[in-house]
Every structure is written in structure tokens, then in C-alpha cells.
Amino acid sequence: SAVISQKPSRDICQRGTSLTIQCQVDSQVTMMFWYRQQPGQSLTLIATANQGSEATYESGFVIDKFPISRPNLTFSTLTVSNMSPEDSSIYLCSGSSDGGETQYFGPGTRLLVL
């Protein structure tokens, strides 16, 4: 199984600023994803992080707001840009080395925007 870490684990930010979240996997994975989870709610997919190309965003999420990088098979970043209090959430990355099967998650980054 893949072990996934995220940095930072939590942060408190001022509105209008941006935060970059890092996701590191301990082994190469073919697929990496970014999800958002409001407290007490389920997970919603933000985008698929594609290695060496632009991320694929889900409906309601755009690159200008959530730019994503994936320079190699073990690392990805998600930036939450021009933050507002509505962006307060838990952001999670996941990875799969089986073409989408057996998808493992990181511990999440808890973001509070004031």
C-alpha cells in the first residue's frame, strides 16, 4: 500500500491570500487526485493531477482557483488561490498505482480562512 503525506497539516489564512498544499507519496503512483471535504460532510473530487500535463478539473472547479502541479509520479501540489472563508475545508490528496483501484488517501490539510 502507498503511504501518502501532506503538508501543511493545517493552516489559518487571511482572505485574499493563497496557500499551496503538498502531497508526497512513498512510491510511484499512476493516478493522483485532489478532493475537498467540508467538515461533517463527504468528499468531492476537485481534479485529477496528470503527470507532465494540465490537471483535469471537475465541474465547479477551475484552474485559476485551484492550480495543480504534478512534476513526477510521487509528488503533487494544490494551490488554493485568492482564498475566501468559503474555502475553509479539508483538502485531501489520493493516489493509486492500479489504474484507479485501491486508492489511498493522505491525512488531509485543514484550512481555515478568516
Place this chain on the structure above:
Amino acid sequence: GESVGLHLPTLSVQEGDNSIINCAYSNSASDYFIWYKQESGKGPQFIIDIRSNMDKRQGQRVTVLLNKTVKHLSLQIAATQPGDSAVYFCAETQLYNQGGKLIFGQGTELSVKP
């Protein structure tokens, strides 16, 4: 503490009893399903998965049942322990058409009384 969010369905069981957590999935074309366990302050933890060509799959103390006719998934936990207390999510995807992008159910909170 957590901010206001939707109240999750809750299942309360006695330690040692068996637990059954149910999930209705949305897409009849989904061909792969995963159950996750999420403890407070942590990311989702992979429990067990099942492909659509199977009706049942067993792991250690857990069994997943799939009924494609009514688009229903269940997770059975045998001899439930206090450490099983968590929120449980089902997730579905089309492995080949959606590249592993997961759609999560709303979640069920399992509370185990000692």
C-alpha cells in the same frame, strides 16, 4: 471543534455485535466500489473493495455485498470493536471510463458502545 455541517446517519451498536452499514450508489455503469473508514482528524482509510463482477468479498472481519439490481452496497463488520467507531464512506467509479475518479456517498457514523 467541527463547524456546522450536515448530520450524518448514525449507527449505534454494542461491542461484540455485528454491524451492517448500507449505501445506495448512483450510477448503474459503476464497476468498482470501495469502502473507506475515516476517523476524526484523519484521512479516509481503505477497508475493502469489490468489482462489479462479484456479489460478495470478504476481508478480515469485514464483508462487502453488492446488489447491482438495486444499486446497493453494504459493509458488514463482525464482532464490532470500539476501535471501529468512525465514519464509513462508500465510493464508486467506472475504472475504464472515468480513470478511477471516485464518487463518494454521504457517509454513516458508526458508534460502538463498550
